[in-house]
Amino acid sequence: MRSTRLSESKGRNSVSLRATNLSLVMAEIVARPGRATRADMAARLRSNRSTISRIVDQLIEGGLVVEGETSPGTRGRPGVPLSPAGRGPSALGIEINVDRYALAVMDLAGEVLAARTVLADHAGLSPEDALGGVAAAARDLCADLPRRLPLVGVHLAIPGLVDREGETVLRAPNLRWDGVRPRVHLAGFLEERELDFRVGNDIDASALTIFEELRRDDEPSSFIYVNGEVGIGAAVSLEGQLMTGRHGWASELGHVCVDPRGARCGCGATGCLETKVGLAAVLRAAGCVSTGELVASLESGERRAEEAILEAGHALGQALGSALNLLDITTVVLGGYLGTCLPWLRRPLTSELDQRVLWAPYSSIEVLGVVDAPQRSARGAAMMALSSVVRDPARWLARK
Secondary structure (H helix, E strand, O other): OOOOOOOOOOOOOHHHHHHHHHHHHHHHHHHOOOOEOHHHHHHHOOOOHHHHHHHHHHHHHOOOEEEOOOOOOOOOOOOOOEEEOOOOOEEEEEEEEOOEEEEEEEEOOOOEEEEEEEEOOHHHOOHHHHHHHHHHHHHHHHHOOOOOOOEEEEEEEEOOEEOOOOOOEEEEOOOOEEEEOHHHHHHHHHHHHOOEEEEEEHHHHHHHHHHHHHHHOOOOOOEEEEEEOOOEEEEEEEOOEEOOOOOOOOOOHHHOEOOOOOOEOOOOOEOEHHHHHOHHHHHHHHOOOOHHHHHHHHHOOOHHHHHHHHHHHHHHHHHHHHHHHHHOOOEEEEEEHHHHOHHHHHHHHHHHHHHHOOOOOOOOOEEEEOOOOOOHHHHHHHHHHHHHHHHOHHHHHHHO
């Protein structure tokens, strides 16, 4: 049982106490949708049922939580399952990557209410032009939403480093952005709707979506997620919490050195994993121009493609072996082209992990692949924007 408990009144004013307790209960319901009940939360939060019921009733009245139907055949008085409300507070998640931008509007229940993906060469655009196009698309997308749907915020996910305040893109090598403040270029759209705004890493956003997907399938909540696109992105989930590091810059697996004498990376260093396993590098080595062509070449047994994947699998295993030794995580999730090519990557990858991970003889390492989903980062970004409602439902209820 968790040690978290509802706050007591000692030394705290009633407003602060209410806000804290609303947040704790809301977080429980979001973490266990359709399974959390008043009685269950009273036990987990070490409170009495009447207090929990009073808090739940406020969340229901405020449109943040809904009751489900009790299951037949339950002994005793059945608990009523609680879930986040749909079609209530919603958020816009945006991903900008080298070859596209994606937008998704999502509500607290996890339903995507509107979405759009547009192919675009952002490496050849200035931040002003790239974000100007995104702002226009966001304005069009939101214009089609129901008038009464409350948007609470926007989260922008980009492939790079962001400052701790979520305001400035410090460095995004593949986009060629340095010191960019996206809010400046999105100000018109944000001010029209008075929306909160933050910037974050795209793979961290994707990892949140991956966590939800794995949770539905009862898969582990601790994993390292590696996504292969133009670059190599990674994120680490420890019991469902993203490991972001002191500055929010953790998990840059793509810039772990696997060949000190290797090619120069877009970050300026030499021999980064990205120079061996990034999609552009693998396609070049395989003599292909797209992931689809690469898969077709592998399926037909073309030697050049097989050798390219073999080399990529060994390099990925070298970097992941070090990461697993440091983190004591037993599940690896591969996305992007890495997930698509897992049937051919698995043998060289697992051979490296078996050799390099100290504890491999005593605990198996699970390698999973997830299908390519262009909206994954945008959906995760929307979840990040919605987290403000979960952290502070009292603020939302005050606006009602």
